[in-house]
Amino acid sequence: EPKQRDMKPSPTKDQLFSSYVQQGQDAMQKALDMLTDLVVALSNGVEICSKVMAGTRKVFRLQVVLDADVDELYDILFVRVEEMHQWNPSIQQVKILQRVGPETIITHEVSAGTAGNLIGQRDFLSVRHSCRQRSCAYLGGAAIQLESLPPQTGFVRAEDGPTCIIIEALDEDSSRSRFTWLLNMDVKGWLPTSLVNQALPRAQLDFTRHLRRRLAAGGTYCSLFPNDVIMSMCVVMSAYQLPLYMC
Numbered sequence: 001e002p003k004q005r006d007m008k009p010s011p012t013k014d015q016l017f018s019s020y021v022q023q024g025q026d027a028m029q030k031a032l033d034m035l036t037d038l039v040v041a042l043s044n045g046v047e048i049c050s051k052v053m054a055g056t057r058k059v060f061r062l063q064v065v066l067d068a069d070v071d072e073l074y075d076i077l078f079v080r081v082e083e084m085h086q087w088n089p090s091i092q093q094v095k096i097l098q099r100v101g102p103e104t105i106i107t108h109e110v111s112a113g114t115a116g117n118l119i120g121q122r123d124f125l126s127v128r129h130s131c132r133q134r135s136c137a138y139l140g141g142a143a144i145q146l147e148s149l150p151p152q153t154g155f156v157r158a159e160d161g162p163t164c165i166i167i168e169a170l171d172e173d174s175s176r177s178r179f180t181w182l183l184n185m186d187v188k189g190w191l192p193t194s195l196v197n198q199a200l201p202r203a204q205l206d207f208t209r210h211l212r213r214r215l216a217a218g219g220t221y222c223s224l225f226p227n228d229v230i231m232s233m234c235v236v237m238s239a240y241q242l243p244l245y246m247c
């Protein structure tokens, strides 16, 4: 009876938080399990690993070696996740809504509706869980629902997850890492499957390209102005004969 359901006490903060941690851990485990029995295909010379899950959803695995150690990648991808839009034009915003604990956060993400994005703008509500180990880090995530942030008009609420990213130090050179990302996304909306299945691996490649550029810029990366903008500012400022330290 609806009346009785209304009377159910709402969960306490502790109960809520431990359920978020649990959802994050479950997502990570589910996503890790999905990484088996992938099918390799070649698309325009790019190797794409995928498999079709129950139903029609296709999941994609991207695996690359990056020029960064596990700490740096963990820092960029988890600790400073809110800065992601500064180096990744596919993302408009990542906002941490709630810090559930040192390893678990609730995030709201908005993708950019840029020209290269065949799918259009989406927003996501996720629980993200991380597990930092000596020579590797795991980042897991799943879509969640929050009464405080229901799907907004004008936005298509998509679902990212269960998903995971595995960052492992290379045995032969721990200043480099193997980056494995399982993308398992329901983009929602009425779109042909073939278009979605083309756009998703492309979004993964784009992400990697931007991440590589961010890593190459390293510690000198300026969050407010990309390097090329700084250079042109220097040119303009020196034209006005401003002291160079102001550049």
Ligand SMILES: CC(C)CCC[C@@H](C)[C@H]1CC[C@H]2[C@@H]3CC=C4C[C@@H](O)CC[C@]4(C)[C@H]3CC[C@]12C
Pocket (backbone or CB within 6 Å): 077, 078, 081, 090, 091, 094, 109, 110, 111, 117, 119, 120, 121, 122, 124, 128, 139, 141, 160, 165, 187, 199, 200, 203, 204, 207
């Ligand atoms: C194809 C269209 C709809 C979407 C394109 C943008 C996609 C690729 C973007 C939107 C939000 C993004 C996610 C936002 C937050 C995180 C948490 C971080 O710890 C690892 C990266 C990860 C998991 C991002 C991966 C890339 C992502 C899924």
